[in-house]
Amino acid sequence: MSLALGCFFFLTGIDVFAAKETAMSRTRPLYKLQQVDLELESVSRRLQEIDATLGESTELKRARKMAADAEAHLVKCRSEMQNLDLEVDGLSQKIETNEGRLYSGRVANPKELASLEEEAASLKRWREKKEEDLLEAMVSCEENEAALADAQAILAQVNETWRAEQGDLADEQTNLQVRLEELREGRESLIAAVGPDDVTIYERLRPRKGGRAVAAVKDGICEGCRMNPPSSQVQHARSGSELEFCNNCGRVLHVL
Numbered sequence: 678m679s680l681a682l683g684c685f686f687f688l689t690g691i692d693v694f695a696a697k698e699t700a701m702s703r704t705r706p707l708y709k710l711q712q713v714d715l716e717l718e719s720v721s722r723r724l725q726e727i728d729a730t731l732g733e734s735t736e737l738k739r740a741r742k743m744a745a746d747a748e749a750h751l752v753k754c755r756s757e758m759q760n761l762d763l764e765v766d767g768l769s770q771k772i773e774t775n776e777g778r779l780y781s782g783r784v785a786n787p788k789e790l791a792s793l794e795e796e797a798a799s800l801k802r803w804r805e806k807k808e809e810d811l812l813e814a815m816v817s818c819e820e821n822e823a824a825l826a827d828a829q830a831i832l833a834q835v836n837e838t839w840r841a842e843q844g845d846l847a848d849e850q851t852n853l854q855v856r857l858e859e860l861r862e863g864r865e866s867l868i869a870a871v872g873p874d875d876v877t878i879y880e881r882l883r884p885r886k887g888g889r890a891v892a893a894v895k896d897g898i899c900e901g902c903r904m905n906p907p908s909s910q911v912q913h914a915r916s917g918s919e920l921e922f923c924n925n926c927g928r929v930l931h932v933l
């Protein structure tokens with residue numbers, strides 16, 4: 678963006694630049710520079726927050742894991758149920774074969790008959806046990822199906838909220854990036870307007886005064902420290918031709 682175009686955005690888009698310049702004032706552009714710097718800090722901070730928030734949220738990851746776990750449980754449970762079902766079928770076939778021999782009349786040996794009867798009883802006890810296990814597995818699978826449905830519903834809801842938030846954040850990020858660019862261009866113009874000596878004073882004071890090197894004076898009160906500078910000093914500061922520093926907090930005084 679050209680400097681002229683940048684200035685256009687700068688002057689039209691930013692309220693702090695709207696006031697007319699006082700010809701001799703050295704503090705007005707300094708004060709505006711400070712406002713721009715404060716907003717730059719705030720916009721940059723918010724952009725960092727957005728950067729950290731964009732992407733999958735912890736809540737979404739948790740909901741997805743819960744749904745995946747529930748599905749895995751259900752798959753395992755169904756597999757166990759199928760195995761038990763096959764086992765019960767296998768046992769039924771064995772029992773049928775065993776009973777077929779037992780009641781066929783072909784086995785006459787009493788010992789062999791007793792052995793077949795014992796085997797039949799044992800197979801039936803075992804099948805009974807496996808049928809109980811199968812019933813338990815069926816109940817467990819039903820519970821797992823319900824748990825999976827719940828987990829999937831929660832995941833869908835969390836996902837929907839997350840998508841909406843991501844959209845809002847992406848919009849905010851775009852707007853803030855535009856604003857950041859405006860502010861940076863505005864800052865360049867202000868630096869030129871302030872002049873190198875005052876910029877040096879400003880930059881030196883800024884880190885020592887919590888980012889506020891310039892203090893507005895309103896109704897005779899320094900807004901940097903809430904003290905009353907002497908009226909003669911306020912008058913000097915009002916003329917804006919020389920920089921006046923608050924005797925108390927050391928900031929450059931800018932009379933509003």
Ligand SMILES: [Zn+2]
Pocket residue numbers: 892899900901902903904923924925926927928
């Ligand atoms: Zn002060």
